[in-house]
Amino acid sequence: MTSACAGVAVVSAPPAASKDAGIGIKAGTIRADLTRNRWPEPNDTDHGVNRWRGTTATKALEGRRGYRQH
Template sequence: MVDRTPETVADIARRTGRPQTTVSKTWTRHPHWPAPLNERRGRWRLYNPDDVDDFIRDHIDRQAAELEPRRLYTATELENAGIGIKAATIRADRARGRWPAPDDTTDDVNRWYGATVTKALESRRGYRRGGAG
């Protein structure tokens, strides 16, 4: 295992491609944000990059559950499948044009194929693509 150089909030923001304000004003205030190391770079606190990566994996990044590509899912079934989005969010995003049209509307129930949902999730911020991270 290679020791990684401790990093500041600015380093973390740069490395993750997120705004520094998101890291400093949102992530660092999360109850599970890692404690700073007992050293500083100038006036800046330093964090262990491995601890930061664990935090991001567990609390920021969301991965879609394995959905069956040709199975139809309702919004509630998607929420229960653990995709990281509530059924109400799916419905609201659908109304705002931020979620794809249903693949099936039999009996006035909106249903999406797993493949459609997976594609929609890949374009949403906060989701890992292809399991990388």
């Protein structure tokens, strides 16, 4: 299954919400991290949509720190 939102897709993720990329972070965060070289290049870009395999996205997320709630 592929979810897509605003030109960002992650393969094998649940359907995306309005601006959520379907993996717990927003599509805008992925776009920002791409421009800062903190997110891997897409595995597929057919039809103008960036797609990452689930394993690629999971690996990228492992290096992110969680947000603290006060």
